[in-house]
Amino acid sequence: MVGYICAKCxxxxxxxxxxxxxxxxxxxxxxxxxxxPKDMKTVKAR
Ligand SMILES: [Zn+2]
Structure with missing residues (x-):
């Protein structure tokens, strides 16, 4: 399954x-x- 995003909304x-x-x-x-797929950024919890 491929995810798509509308450019308008x-x-x-x-x-x-x-x-x-x-x-x-x-x-x-x-x-x-x-x-x-690599859209999510991993944030380290300090
Ligand atoms: Zn739309």
Whole structure:
């Protein structure tokens, strides 16, 4: 499963990579950004 994020409303979209047409269910935007797996930063607790 690949995660996508809408460029307009920044809504997380879970779609199958097989589907080419990806439209945001929230704002029906066609500008979708790929969500990088290394997006989360690890913060050390001091
Ligand atoms: Zn959207």
């Amino acid at each position: 920044e809504a997380e979209i879970d779609v199958n990579p097989v589907v080419e047409k990806i439209i945001c269910p929230e704002c029906s935007g066609r500008v979708i950004l790929k969500k990088r």
